[in-house]
Amino acid sequence: MASGLILTLLCVTGESSLWALALGTSLPVIALLSILRTRPRGKVLAAGITAAGVIVWLIAGGAADAVEVVRALLLHFSGLTAALPLVARPFAAILGVTCGFIGYGLTSRRVGAYPALATVLLMALLLWLGNRPDALWGLLPAIIPCVALLMVSGYDEISVTRVLPLTLVVVLLSFTGVAIGGITVQPMKEAADALRQKIYDYLFFTSARDVFSIASQGYYPQGPTQLGGAATPSERPVLRVSGSGRIYLRAVTKSSYTGSMWIDETGGRRYLWSSPRWQNLRSQTFDLTLPDETLAANLPAKTVTVTMLSDSASSLFVPQRIRELSVGSGIVPYFNAGSEIFATRNLTSGDTWTATYVDLTAGQSGLAELIDAGAQLTDAQYEDIRKLYTGLPGHLEQRLFDFARNAAGSADSPYEMARSIQSYLQAYCRYSLDIPEQASNLDFVSTFLLMTREGYCTHFASAMTVLCRMVGLPARYVEGFVADVDASGQTVVTGTSAHAWTEIYFRGVGWVTFDATPWTSTQNASSAPNQPDDLPTPSVSPSPSPSPSPSPTPSPSPEMDDSSASHEPTSTPSPAPSPSPEANLPTNTPEPAPAPPDNPPPDVPWLLLILLALMAAAGGRIWWTLPTTRDKQAKDESTRCMVWMQATHDALRMAGLRRGRSETPQQFFQRADEAVHAQGALAVVGEIETLAFYARADLLPSDAQALRQAYQTLWQGMKPLRKVRLTLYRAVVPLKMRNFTQS
Structure with missing residues (x-):
């Protein structure tokens, strides 16, 4: 995943010649995270080592490099492409480290396939908006783990390495069409080009222009x-x-x-x-x-x-x-x-x-x-x-x-x-x-x-x-x-x-x-x-x-x-x-040009408005998928109970706990209760699920209240990072794909 992000971004910025430096800086990061993952308190060690490394780097002059890289990137995407080559090596190193952390986090099986899929789609969208089909090959290493995670999603017993050969075949066959030019449906291509041009004209017009003289x-x-x-x-x-x-x-x-x-x-x-x-x-x-x-x-x-x-x-x-x-x-x-x-x-x-x-x-x-x-x-x-x-x-x-x-x-x-x-x-x-x-x-x-x-x-x-x-x-x-x-x-x-x-x-x-x-x-x-x-x-x-x-x-x-x-x-x-x-008269080759291309810095207020709109949309989606919100929208007690049972299953999934095919609800929640140290709070969930799905009994308001309390107990015992993952998981993954009755 990290290599795909690195190669794509280097192609987009025109610094693809520094791929070795960027990949070389990302590999130690990924290796360190992989080693620490197998050790007790590995996350704490990883966070400590990362913080120490960042502090040392900043003290050693990294702060100035970071500022210059950010400025160069802003100028680059404003049309002044001559700025980025001046800080190309620091840019490649920072990109490698950053993508190493991001790639490692996105390919964690606990996170699921959808954050990785969203990232790949975002990168593909950027390539499309920039009209850079030549850089699509750089995204190939990121697509492979994304497809592999999708194939094993919902099947804990299947390892990623088992589906990797099939994943490679599928992805390479897909990219074969790109290599030979593919099949172009001209009306669709023209419509897509027109849409891209309209988006570019109204939102992202920053490239150099020809000025009349x-x-x-x-x-x-x-x-x-x-x-x-x-x-x-x-x-x-x-x-x-x-x-x-x-x-x-x-x-x-x-x-x-x-x-x-x-x-x-x-x-x-x-x-x-x-x-x-x-x-x-x-x-x-x-x-x-x-x-x-x-x-x-x-x-x-x-x-x-x-x-x-x-x-x-x-x-x-x-x-x-x-x-x-x-x-x-x-x-x-x-x-x-x-x-x-x-x-x-x-x-x-x-x-x-x-x-x-x-x-x-x-x-x-x-x-x-x-x-x-x-x-x-x-x-x-x-x-x-x-x-x-x-x-x-x-x-x-x-x-x-x-x-x-x-x-x-x-x-x-x-x-x-x-x-x-x-x-x-x-x-x-x-x-x-x-x-x-x-x-x-x-x-x-x-x-x-x-x-x-x-x-x-x-x-x-x-x-x-x-x-x-x-x-x-x-x-x-x-x-x-x-x-x-x-x-x-x-x-x-x-x-x-x-x-x-x-x-x-x-x-x-x-x-x-x-x-x-x-x-x-x-x-x-x-x-x-x-x-x-x-x-x-x-x-x-x-x-x-x-x-x-x-x-x-x-x-x-x-x-x-x-x-x-x-x-x-x-x-x-x-x-x-x-x-x-x-x-102090001008010479044959004066500094200024007669009609310099006007290349402004990016229109920050527009970007802020777009960012705020995206944040508002994300916040609305998160609010909509909260169990408390869905509880208020439920029309009967049976639906209300299903909301809290689904919320409990989602929370347990963040801890790596899923009900086995041969397990009864009571057996599963007894095992889950011991794993998360819920002190018996989850037993009632197993009992109510048994009544609902096996006895076909009508559920009462007291059942919904008991399920709500069980979930709240489980939520209070979760670590902050796991709570964030659960919230994003509910917002990103549709209910149909995480429905506990179909797993």
Whole structure:
């Protein structure tokens, strides 16, 4: 039994190469328990040796190993499979010892076959839920003793070794079907697969997922860890969009800028979109309660329907302020703290969903007044969002902070500051897809704003987000698609419409879309607006004082000369943006990945609810099978007497006492009375059974009372462990299989 549990769990966790270590640690445990079983007070010795061994192991550093193993297991089943190999050997050793104790206890004949059977079925269920038929062979050693115990159940005179050869034949023949692939009934298989997928989608979605990036549409030519370079957008159709006007269909948001790319550090936890449990969090994440009802009364709701025309990552393309979401069959939507929505699988052609949303995009009529009014209201999450979305890397030079203050100009409100930066970028920088490669030791935004002044959507969105953060505005970087829907109400979106933009958070209003890219059509690859060669000179002279939040690390020459103050590009700019590696700039292989798979820790509250439900069900079953409960449900004295006679036989069975085929009831209970030292209390049970089954006499209330007292005397003399076994035995084994009249 222990070896079956070990091999199965090692296969499931991907550590099957350590089977020898795990089995090697379990064998001494089983051998020790087997030896102590034959000695007087063997159980006491086993408990003492076990306790001493655990204490010594904990003192010697085992506590730290145990904690690390538990953490690694939690991360493993959350999708971070790289954690468990780091503690693989301690895990295998702990698993071997634990399974040794469990396996020995389950294969005890006194316990019976049903606990072992329940354990095997549970392991098989886990393999099925994990879709791991390849690991079924590891369960074979556990199935053999389980079947053997079932075959000898109820026959004390037959030893387990006698039926072992037949057991091996039966089990091996059963597994022969597995080896040759078996016979598959396709409708049943499809139904089982659908059920497993539904259980996985709604309860156990923790595996790594593919995250959308516009790199899939021809951007990020220098690789996923480096922004910049010449982009070649794909013209392949991606989406069919039904709606009205320009729609920003966001897929991913990024919270942290490294100097070479954007990463998301907020979206680790996953939340089921349809779960009432996460309704408040969903409202906060998607600004469902912002602005308040008075201000939001005049905001019209729009509807957009998106249909996939090609395969894609798991990210759903939706607007930001979703009020309702309706998905097609086969899609189970989740969301995270970054307000991304995604499915439990990658999207395929034909997948569709419809969203009702409110559109708040910079430049809309009345938006400035709405934001000014919202600024007077209480916003409980504003400070947390401000801290998270104003962070910047320490290597950014002072000139960039001066640029941000200059671009914001003399605006006296957060919205006007953001609009000023947006307009400044659109006028100051040229749109172009043909961009030289970005140097890996230079900051991406600094290169764009202070040197080249040419770029496409990732350049403008990155610059807009960084500059807004420099002047204290909470901002985040967003990637997705932009759809311009004409009067027909429908459009086909290709890879040329893949886009990046900025979202800025305003107190009391929430996130608002800002697009700083100076384009005139819906396509990123289309021609940019005609821009004059003579670009405007900043209206406000740069200030040498750094922005108070956040505090940058100034470059060796923070003062700007006349040429740099004019912001005119030169072929050889004098103060380059910190080219030295000591400036803490990212290298070709930075630590963070651009779109890390969000793998949260397991959803502990859900697990607790499931555990509590199982405990409640087990408690209900135990209560239902108590003799006192069945006594109250009895309709006559004969039934009541049968309840207490059955309870007495069950209790004696825990002591290894069963009535022989040639024994009369009185002979059996006399023998049992002597064995359990009941001091004559069980004699009355034999007498009443004789009256009931041989004399066919009607039983009286006094008979039921006498049987109840005999059982209570027997119960009071039982050891605590035997009482627990008896209670579980009654709860697990059906009455039909333990009925004393049929044994």
